[in-house]
Amino acid sequence: MENIESYLTIAAAFFIVTVSPGPANLALATVAIHSGRRAGLFFGLGLSTGLAFWGFVAATGLGVVVLGTTVLLTLLKLCGGAYLVWLAIQSGRSAARRTEDTIVSVQMGGWFWRGLVLNLSNPKAVVAWMAALSMGLGQETDAQAVATATLICAVLGFVNYAGYALTFSLPGFMAGYRKSRRWIDGIAAGLFALAGFSLIRSALTR
Structure with missing residues (x-):
């Protein structure tokens, strides 16, 4: 029973962090609303x-090493910030188009790699994981409990992203996007730029 309560605490904390608006969810919504369900799911x-x-x-304790290694953390922030700025540029270019031209064709595998790079270059994910796991696990927790908690959170992350992809690829959202494409892409560009430059600034002022 104690383990179940711990897992529920961890799951609730992680779910709140995961579903909250952020660069990953914003990027996923943008992909799904423009390129459809399959692209969003990949x-x-x-x-x-x-x-x-x-x-x-x-879960393995390497997060402390990553956060404590100045050079590695700075590099991750710079890469993550640069990627977000690149996304801002892409959204800005889309907003500047007078007509709804199709963005450069991307294979489904290409969408997977873009999503992977976005989260791999986000050092804040380590902080989120460590915070969630620490809320329900103590120092004497065995490896099996840590693995179970990590698996639960990973599944929640997948469910969240799948939910975003399925929701924003609905016909109503896609039709609304086509009507207000330039405004939506312009706002997305601003948000990506803000997040990207904030991450770069954080890296350079550390």
Whole structure:
């Protein structure tokens, strides 16, 4: 019973962090609303894989090493910030188009890798994992409990991303996007740029 309560605490904390609006969810919504369900699901699968990787890092104690290594953490922030700025540029270019031209064709596997890179270059994911796991697990917790908690959170991450992909690829959302494409892409560009430059600034002022 104690383990179940711990898992529920961890799951609740992680779910709140995962579903909250952020660069990953914003990017996934943008992909799904523009390129459809399959693209969104592949992008979400990439995000889930990257999230699970950071979960493994946090669960094995390597998260402390990552956060404590100045050079590695700075590099991750710079890469993550640069990627978000690139997404901002892509959204900005889409907003600047007068007509709804199709963005450069991307294979489904390409969407997976884009999602994977986005979450792998996000060092904040380690902090989120460590915070969630620490809420329900003590220092004397065995490896099986840590693995179970990590698996639960990884599944929640996948469910969240799949939910975003399925929701924003609904016909109503896609039709609304076509009507207000330039405004939506412009707002997305601003949000991506803000997140990207904030991450880069954090890296350079550390």
